[in-house]
Amino acid sequence: MADNKGILVVGEAAEGKLLPITAEILGAGRKLADELKEPLCCIIIGAGLGDTGKAAVAAGADKVFLADDAQLKDYENSTYMQVMEKAVAELAPKIIIMGQTANGRDLAPRLAFKLGVSAVMDCLELAIDGGKLQCTRPVYGGNAKAIFTSDDFPQLATLRVKAGTPLAPDAGRAGEVAAFAVALDASKIKAKVLETVKEEVAGVKIEDAAAVVGGGRGLGGPEPFTKELAELAKILKGAVGASRPPCDNKWVPDSIQIGLTGKIIAPELYIAIGISGSSQHMSGCSGAKCIVAINKDPEANIFKEARFGVVGDWKVVLPAFTAKVKELVS
Amino acid sequence: MNMIVCCKQVLDPEAAPATFKLDAANNRMVQPPEVKPVVNPYDEQAVEAALRIKDKDKAAHKVTIISLGNNLVRDVVKKPLSMGADELILLEDAAFEGGDSFSVASALAAAIKKVGAFDLIFCGRQESEWDDGQVGSGLAELLGIPSVTVAKKVEVLDGGKVKVERVIADGFQVLEVQGPALITVSNELGEARYATLKGIMAASKKQPVVWKPADIGVDAGKVGAAARKAKIVKLFQPVKEGKCDIVSADSPAEAAALLANKLREAKVI
Numbered sequence: 001m002a003d004n005k006g007i008l009v010v011g012e013a014a015e016g017k018l019l020p021i022t023a024e025i026l027g028a029g030r031k032l033a034d035e036l037k038e039p040l041c042c043i044i045i046g047a048g049l050g051d052t053g054k055a056a057v058a059a060g061a062d063k064v065f066l067a068d069d070a071q072l073k074d075y076e077n078s079t080y081m082q083v084m085e086k087a088v089a090e091l092a093p094k095i096i097i098m099g100q101t102a103n104g105r106d107l108a109p110r111l112a113f114k115l116g117v118s119a120v121m122d123c124l125e126l127a128i129d130g131g132k133l134q135c136t137r138p139v140y141g142g143n144a145k146a147i148f149t150s151d152d153f154p155q156l157a158t159l160r161v162k163a164g165t166p167l168a169p170d171a172g173r174a175g176e177v178a179a180f181a182v183a184l185d186a187s188k189i190k191a192k193v194l195e196t197v198k199e200e201v202a203g204v205k206i207e208d209a210a211a212v213v214g215g216g217r218g219l220g221g222p223e224p225f226t227k228e229l230a231e232l233a234k235i236l237k238g239a240v241g242a243s244r245p246p247c248d249n250k251w252v253p254d255s256i257q258i259g260l261t262g263k264i265i266a267p268e269l270y271i272a273i274g275i276s277g278s279s280q281h282m283s284g285c286s287g288a289k290c291i292v293a294i295n296k297d298p299e300a301n302i303f304k305e306a307r308f309g310v311v312g313d314w315k316v317v318l319p320a321f322t323a324k325v326k327e328l329v330s
Numbered sequence: 331m332n333m334i335v336c337c338k339q340v341l342d343p344e345a346a347p348a349t350f351k352l353d354a355a356n357n358r359m360v361q362p363p364e365v366k367p368v369v370n371p372y373d374e375q376a377v378e379a380a381l382r383i384k385d386k387d388k389a390a391h392k393v394t395i396i397s398l399g400n401n402l403v404r405d406v407v408k409k410p411l412s413m414g415a416d417e418l419i420l421l422e423d424a425a426f427e428g429g430d431s432f433s434v435a436s437a438l439a440a441a442i443k444k445v446g447a448f449d450l451i452f453c454g455r456q457e458s459e460w461d462d463g464q465v466g467s468g469l470a471e472l473l474g475i476p477s478v479t480v481a482k483k484v485e486v487l488d489g490g491k492v493k494v495e496r497v498i499a500d501g502f503q504v505l506e507v508q509g510p511a512l513i514t515v516s517n518e519l520g521e522a523r524y525a526t527l528k529g530i531m532a533a534s535k536k537q538p539v540v541w542k543p544a545d546i547g548v549d550a551g552k553v554g555a556a557a558r559k560a561k562i563v564k565l566f567q568p569v570k571e572g573k574c575d576i577v578s579a580d581s582p583a584e585a586a587a588l589l590a591n592k593l594r595e596a597k598v599i
Binding site for chain 2: 074075076077078101102105106108109110112113114117118119120121122134137138139140141143144145146147148149150151152190191192193194195196197198199200205236244247248254255260261268269278279280289290292293298301303304305306307308309310311312313316317318319320321323324325328329
């Protein structure tokens, strides 16, 4: 549509601070906006948004809209949809970008279908081609990649965590911050958040750690995660993660699942122990600078993805490896 | 409760990566004939979520499965019946093939309108071919009903309300939703039940209802490939350039020590 102009990024904040995904999608959005020579706007929806508007300008936004309301404190789609519908109607963006987060993966499809378009989900790359958005994303569990575009506007995409590169924050950047008031229609709110339960593990999070030690089905049970893997992670000042089978078997909490539908990690070092290396798991860790694999199956797919590996029983290999690493780093 | 579960027949996502071959002419991947297709694993968990509700009062609750595609394998699409679902509806026609989330959700919405009144719709959080995760939420939007995605627990309350635990980054939310509603289910729900021998025998006697576009009141041009909104520019398999340095020695312990040294040399540790 000729009337659609500019890019709208849907940012996320918590406890008065921008979440890292916001700077990532603003970084990606800035490149697209510069290429289209159109403005980059950002809307942040929540409660107690404090200085997040200024932070979003520093991260690349030309104009930031703050939808700050006690009723928006907890994400719920029939509430957030009302804000987004008003934002799209008033701002008429050409392209809308969200993060592929718990909120983004829930909100983007509903908004897209409401607008009579389809979103492109979990993108790795966004580009402009012929004035339109082109999105590259993994498909078939990561066994293939596809490039998508569409003929309808607005074009909607969600960007995978850590796929966008934040700009260096520039407190001197010029940009506007404005309140975005929405009169919420209570009759349209169909769900109520009763409570939010946090299940955080102690120590550094796997998505923030510089080194991650991951365990898979090959470990056979929960003990190695809290013992041998935890020991190695401690020496490397890192965190313990897992592929999906240990989570499904309840050996470890779901929050440390690394994979396509789990956490996306991109540490300096990822050590995969007893992990076969399915495409779905690799989707979560392929951003690691160096992947090391320990597995007793020489045909395991992980050896096609890793930079270094040892074929052997982790029960023998890991203790010897940990002892040597401890010696080298001390 | 009348519950509907949308289930998709997919290539086996657990099969080795090497079994996935590019069919560029048709913009899709295929597997060799010896690798059997399966029900999308998240959709099996959606069936499990519905059956856990049905378990509480088998006579009072009904679970209807809807699958969309073409040349669907009866053994595969009947699996939810073997698990304990009551009825199977197939939207089976060449016109339904090659759709994106929008055209698939549009067809499902038309079929569900024909099915009639329902209390809950369950979908897997995403299917394992396009990994899009849009059909569930999109279908709810087209039907004008509330949705909760990535659920790990679903409990029926009084007055047509449902209590849902929704997985978020480091924990979960607990929501109360007014039905009729759509819920997408994630693996945190727990393992889907196996088909029992009794269930397989019962399923083999059931014939699915088969509907074509005309049966659900839609034009063939409004479903499948013809009604896609997402255009595929290119589908490809990235070439893996990586070469793994497999460290070996006379004993695994020696190899382990060698590995540590290599990492130190490479300045990784």
